[in-house]
Amino acid sequence: MSEDSEKEDYSDRTISEEDESDEDTFMKFVSEDIHQCALLTADSIGDAIFPRTTQILLEYQLGRWVPRLREPRDLYGVSSSGPLSPTRWPYHCEVIDEKVEHIDWTPYPEPVYIPTGLEMEPIYPDSKEDTVVYLAEDAYKEPCFVYSRVGGNRTPLKQPVDSCDNTLMFEARFESGNLQKVVKVEEHEYQLTLRPDLFTHKHTQWYYFQVTNTQAGIVYRFTIVNFTKPASLYNRGMRPLFYSEKEAKAHRIGWQRIGEQIKYYRNNPGQDGRHYFSLTWTFKFPHSKDTCYFAHCYPYTYTNLQEYLSGINNDPVRSKFCKIRVLCHTLARNMVYVLTITTPLKNTDSRTRKAVILTARVHPGETNSSWIMKGFLDYILGDSRDAQLLRDTFVFKVVPMLNPDGVIVGNYRCSLAGRDLNRTYTSLLKESFPSVWYTRNMIRRLMEKREVLLYCDLHGHSRKENIFMYGCDGSERSKSLYLQQRIFPLMLSKNCPDKFSFSACKFNVQKSKEGTGRVVMWKMGIRNSFTMEATFSGSTLGNKRGTHFNTKDLESMGYHFCDSLLDYCDPDRTKYYQCLKELEEMEKHLSLEKVFDDSDTSLVEITLDPESSSRGSDSSESNDSPTYLPNLASQMKTRKRYLKTKKERNSTIVKHYDAREEQEVYDRESLLQKHIESNSDVKDTRPKEADDYMVDYFRRQLTDQGLGE
Numbered sequence: 001m002s003e004d005s006e007k008e009d010y011s012d013r014t015i016s017e018e019d020e021s022d023e024d025t026f027m028k029f030v031s032e033d034i035h036q037c038a039l040l041t042a043d044s045i046g047d048a049i050f051p052r053t054t055q056i057l058l059e060y061q062l063g064r065w066v067p068r069l070r071e072p073r074d075l076y077g078v079s080s081s082g083p084l085s086p087t088r089w090p091y092h093c094e095v096i097d098e099k100v101e102h103i104d105w106t107p108y109p110e111p112v113y114i115p116t117g118l119e120m121e122p123i124y125p126d127s128k129e130d131t132v133v134y135l136a137e138d139a140y141k142e143p144c145f146v147y148s149r150v151g152g153n154r155t156p157l158k159q160p161v162d163s164c165d166n167t168l169m170f171e172a173r174f175e176s177g178n179l180q181k182v183v184k185v186e187e188h189e190y191q192l193t194l195r196p197d198l199f200t201h202k203h204t205q206w207y208y209f210q211v212t213n214t215q216a217g218i219v220y221r222f223t224i225v226n227f228t229k230p231a232s233l234y235n236r237g238m239r240p241l242f243y244s245e246k247e248a249k250a251h252r253i254g255w256q257r258i259g260e261q262i263k264y265y266r267n268n269p270g271q272d273g274r275h276y277f278s279l280t281w282t283f284k285f286p287h288s289k290d291t292c293y294f295a296h297c298y299p300y301t302y303t304n305l306q307e308y309l310s311g312i313n314n315d316p317v318r319s320k321f322c323k324i325r326v327l328c329h330t331l332a333r334n335m336v337y338v339l340t341i342t343t344p345l346k347n348t349d350s351r352t353r354k355a356v357i358l359t360a361r362v363h364p365g366e367t368n369s370s371w372i373m374k375g376f377l378d379y380i381l382g383d384s385r386d387a388q389l390l391r392d393t394f395v396f397k398v399v400p401m402l403n404p405d406g407v408i409v410g411n412y413r414c415s416l417a418g419r420d421l422n423r424t425y426t427s428l429l430k431e432s433f434p435s436v437w438y439t440r441n442m443i444r445r446l447m448e449k450r451e452v453l454l455y456c457d458l459h460g461h462s463r464k465e466n467i468f469m470y471g472c473d474g475s476e477r478s479k480s481l482y483l484q485q486r487i488f489p490l491m492l493s494k495n496c497p498d499k500f501s502f503s504a505c506k507f508n509v510q511k512s513k514e515g516t517g518r519v520v521m522w523k524m525g526i527r528n529s530f531t532m533e534a535t536f537s538g539s540t541l542g543n544k545r546g547t548h549f550n551t552k553d554l555e556s557m558g559y560h561f562c563d564s565l566l567d568y569c570d571p572d573r574t575k576y577y578q579c580l581k582e583l584e585e586m587e588k589h590l591s592l593e594k595v596f597d598d599s600d601t602s603l604v605e606i607t608l609d610p611e612s613s614s615r616g617s618d619s620s621e622s623n624d625s626p627t628y629l630p631n632l633a634s635q636m637k638t639r640k641r642y643l644k645t646k647k648e649r650n651s652t653i654v655k656h657y658d659a660r661e662e663q664e665v666y667d668r669e670s671l672l673q674k675h676i677e678s679n680s681d682v683k684d685t686r687p688k689e690a691d692d693y694m695v696d697y698f699r700r701q702l703t704d705q706g707l708g709e
Contacts (some may be wrong), residue, residue: 136182199414300367468501
């Protein structure tokens with residue numbers, strides 16, 4: 001069976017521009033009665049009148065609406081023959097007509113902020129004398145999502161205060177923007193309030209807004225007063241992001257890290273009795289009368305994604321091995337895309353290729369995940385020999401943006417259902433969480449046709465530096481999976497030592513995380529199931545230590561992911577066994593199952609980087625290999641070695657080990673044979689007590705735990 005023949009098995013339906021009729025189109029036609037033959041989709045009129053479908057069109061003939069079936073449509077959601085589908089907003093959202101665009105550039109390494117100890121903690125008591133210079137439309141006009149339309153609210157937009165004086169002008173009513181209210185408290189000092197995720201009263205983390213009417217050389221202070229997290233990377237040197245349109249036009253300078261007197265602190269309790277936290281910073285604008293932007297992380301909007309996918313679809317080369325389809329529609333009727341990337345398959349090998357699945361942006365405010373996804377797609381769709389080899393070897397299924405509704409409206413964590421989608425992978429509520437439901441269903445059907453080698457969901461992390469992974473501990477299901485699930489992250493850390501921290505990786509399944517994609521896919525049978533977390537800040541490792549990550553750093557992780565995938569699957573098992581040996585050494589020296597019941601740190605985390613605390617994993621004092629792949633020794637002798645490149649998998653390393661190759665092969669086979677014999681009756685030989693210094697280490701780390709996923 002070819003890959004194309006699999007298409008209808010795990011998709012909602014594709015759509016064309018006819019599907020994007022507004023909810024009020026029916027009333028327009030009825031009231032004006034000017035179109036004698038108009039086409040509508042049934043769901044554009046209302047579920048109360050017609051069944052919800054996109055297959056039935058309504059044609060106005062002789063004074064009445066006549067249903068008929070839609071003509072055959074374009075197979076793919078991104079059409080080269082027409083414009084992109086317009087983004088749809090909740091009907092009450094105010095949206096400006098201006099399209100916001102930013103140039104792409106790579107700054108010099110940007111150091112983190114080092115506190116001086118003299119940073120202020122502004123406290124702003126409520127005062128009726130303060131001037132409100134920006135107030136967005138009330139986000140809670142409705143208790144829940146009702147319906148959407150292109151452009152959101154159709155009434156004239158409220159205008160902010162007059163710009164005749166030197167007051168800064170603010171705006172955030174654009175795609176992915178978030179700013180609820182701005183109060184001018186002093187001549188050059190502003191108090192800002194963020195909008196919570198729509199239809200919730202929490203998740204104030206993501207900000208992205210425009211500032212105009214600037215004056216150069218004046219010290220301004222900005223203070224965001226309603227963060228809800230008690231810990232933040234802003235306390236560890238992270239700086240806000242800034243963009244100047246004049247700098248971009250004159251000097252091709254894009255987003256850059258800025259700010260002085262940066263402090264994140266607890267402020268007065270809010271009206272509901274909850275404690276909130278403030279972020280304050282000072283800044284001098286480089287130009288007067290400039291249009292500028294501030295953001296929590298590098299923006300990547302739904303429109304950015306659609307334009308990127310349109311470029312792929314219009315490329316005569318890339319479109320041959322990258323097929324773009326619509327997986328489903330969101331609550332607001334925006335499209336969720338799925339990409340199938342592989343060299344066109346022949347019927348003879350359609351089932352032999354293993355699948356690799358990547359998803360991103362289930363949390364809309366974690367824009368760094370989209371930049372990693374972009375880097376992955378840039379590389380895997382490129383013309384390098386490694387990229388060609390990967391496409392020849394695997395079938396990649398990619399869902400680049402799981403929560404476009406949240407991205408569009410500027411949410412941080414939730415969809416328009418007011419729920420964290422990465423806790424709903426076990427839900428059967430297809431209509432409430434369509435992107436998650438269809439993704440899980442697509443993967444389930446894919447697993448019926450081919451083996452899924454790896455699943456990875458890309459995220460951002462607000463409390464820890466570096467890039468790292470969460471995996472699943474196989475010890476509870478099978479000791480044979482114990483070390484195997486750690487090999488890919490360890491390889492990734494070796495290929496990217498200045499960005500990826502293996503010591504920060506965790507391999508555990510907490511009860512609170514059982515609804516995440518990582519855990520659900522693992523329980524479905526995907527052995528290598530990961531969440532990749534990328535910091536909003538920067539690195540504490542190698543040459544990048546003490547600097548922020550920029551978009552190129554994030555994109556480079558896509559390349560390193562591909563490189564590690566080739567290493568992991570290389571028939572020459574040299575690197576594989578090197579990683580295995582390291583993990584075995586860690587296991588021997590740190591054989592702990594439990595130190596504290598409520599923590600969830602990985603086994604190897606406690607040996608390197610003091611970044612988090614957790615429960616250790618099952619281990620054994622045996623010197624033998626773990627109980628997985630017992631037939632590897634025989635496979636090594638007969639397996640065809642066709643997967644190579646990256647200069648044939650680092651030829652210098654191969655040369656370095658030539659002198660010892662024969663002995664190492666003997667040692668590996670000996671270890672495997674000893675392991676098979678010794679594990680015929682496995683017993684728990686773990687020590688009853690941990691060394692005192694290890695217990696002390698865990699206690700020290702309990703204070704640094706992050707939310708994650």
